[in-house]
Amino acid sequence: MAIPTSRTTEAAIVTIHQEPCNGCGLCVSVCKDFAFRLENEKAVLADKTLFGCVGCGHCMAVCPKEAIEVRGRTLVPEHVFPLSAPRSGMSYEHFLDLLQSRRSIREFRDMPVERPLIEKILDAAKTAPMGIPPSDVNVLVLDSREKNNAFAQDFCAYLKKMRWLVSPWFLAVMRPFWGKETDKLFRDFVVPFFSCLTDNMDQGVNVVTYDAPLAMYFYGSPYADPADPLIAATYAMLAAETLGLGSCMVGGIHPLIQRGKKAKQFRERHGIKYASQEGLVVIFGYPAVAYHKGIQRSFASVTYA
Numbered sequence: 535m536a537i538p539t540s541r542t543t544e545a546a547i548v549t550i551h552q553e554p555c556n557g558c559g560l561c562v563s564v565c566k567d568f569a570f571r572l573e574n575e576k577a578v579l580a581d582k583t584l585f586g587c588v589g590c591g592h593c594m595a596v597c598p599k600e601a602i603e604v605r606g607r608t609l610v611p612e613h614v615f616p617l618s619a620p621r622s623g624m625s626y627e628h629f630l631d632l633l634q635s636r637r638s639i640r641e642f643r644d645m646p647v648e649r650p651l652i653e654k655i656l657d658a659a660k661t662a663p664m665g666i667p668p669s670d671v672n673v674l675v676l677d678s679r680e681k682n683n684a685f686a687q688d689f690c691a692y693l694k695k696m697r698w699l700v701s702p703w704f705l706a707v708m709r710p711f712w713g714k715e716t717d718k719l720f721r722d723f724v725v726p727f728f729s730c731l732t733d734n735m736d737q738g739v740n741v742v743t744y745d746a747p748l749a750m751y752f753y754g755s756p757y758a759d760p761a762d763p764l765i766a767a768t769y770a771m772l773a774a775e776t777l778g779l780g781s782c783m784v785g786g787i788h789p790l791i792q793r794g795k796k797a798k799q800f801r802e803r804h805g806i807k808y809a810s811q812e813g814l815v816v817i818f819g820y821p822a823v824a825y826h827k828g829i830q831r832s833f834a835s836v837t838y839a
């Protein structure tokens with residue numbers, strides 16, 4: 535048995551080298567597939583596991599004796615690398631400073647984002663945790679202002695064909711099904727949002743992706759945990775911040791290109807491989823504005839049970 539993702543339907547194969555194993559039992563603790571047990575003070579494979587190895591690699595990463603090898607589901611033992619020790623990590627204060635000084639940036643200097651920086655953003659985003667390994671996150675990279683604008687223009691042309699979605703008759707028909715909150719959200723947000731995007735684009739102003747020199751669309755697959763692309767996008771955003779880039783999430787594109795024939799055609803035109811439950815476009819670039827103050831934020835609620 536194996537948990538399927540778009541990249542694999544097989545379980546990974548775990549090999550334990552008995553000689554170096556010191557019987558510490560760490561692999562037994564960390565494996566949530568329950569693939570290990572101890573026998574005569576050595577790790578051995580359990581007779582039965584929960585799902586079959588997903589290839590998270592925890593057993594290899596925790597083993598102090600390099601006694602375990604996992605192969606499969608895109609993972610090979612060569613993917614294990616030493617960490618800088620002791621973890622050099624930034625302090626909470628430095629991390630908080632990074633988070634507090636980040637603002638959504640929609641004004642960009644007329645400068646491309648160089649390929650090495652794009653690779654760095656992707657390398658950082660790849661480290662994001664995922665529901666089930668291997669990551670089922672796909673990324674469409676639009677690595678120039680021209681490509682990004684062409685994408686946004688085509689999105690607006692597509693929106694114009696989908697105007698019925700925000701028509702009074704459609705909202706009236708849907709209200710009993712999706713309830714008064716969604717109805718209000720549509721009337722107060724989605725309807726003006728549609729017009730704002732398309733009317734501005736008609737005037738040559740891109741308020742979909744704001745003329746950014748780089749955009750990345752993170753999306754999943756039919757198997758992906760819906761949260762995966764959102765977590766990867768968040769990592770990408772924070773990585774960009776450390777590289778001196780500004781960024782902004784753009785939530786309005788993904789939900790509108792999921793269902794129907796025209797949406798499928800739009801996805802195909804842009805090399806988007808799957809419809810997916812969740813997804814997010816993030817735009818990046820060198821900021822043309824600097825913020826000198828932070829803004830205190832709060833959650834809707836925090837309840838200690």
Ligand SMILES: Cc1cc2nc3c(=O)[nH]c(=O)nc-3n(C[C@H](O)[C@H](O)[C@H](O)COP(=O)(O)O)c2cc1C
Pocket residue numbers: 636637638639640782783784785786787
């Ligand atoms: C999921 C998500 C979707 C967003 N979508 C858009 C968008 O479509 N257009 C836009 O201009 N900003 C968008 N934003 C940016 C928010 O408006 C922004 O985060 C908010 O105004 C707070 O500003 P800050 O990020 O500087 O704290 C989005 C943010 C998130 C988290």
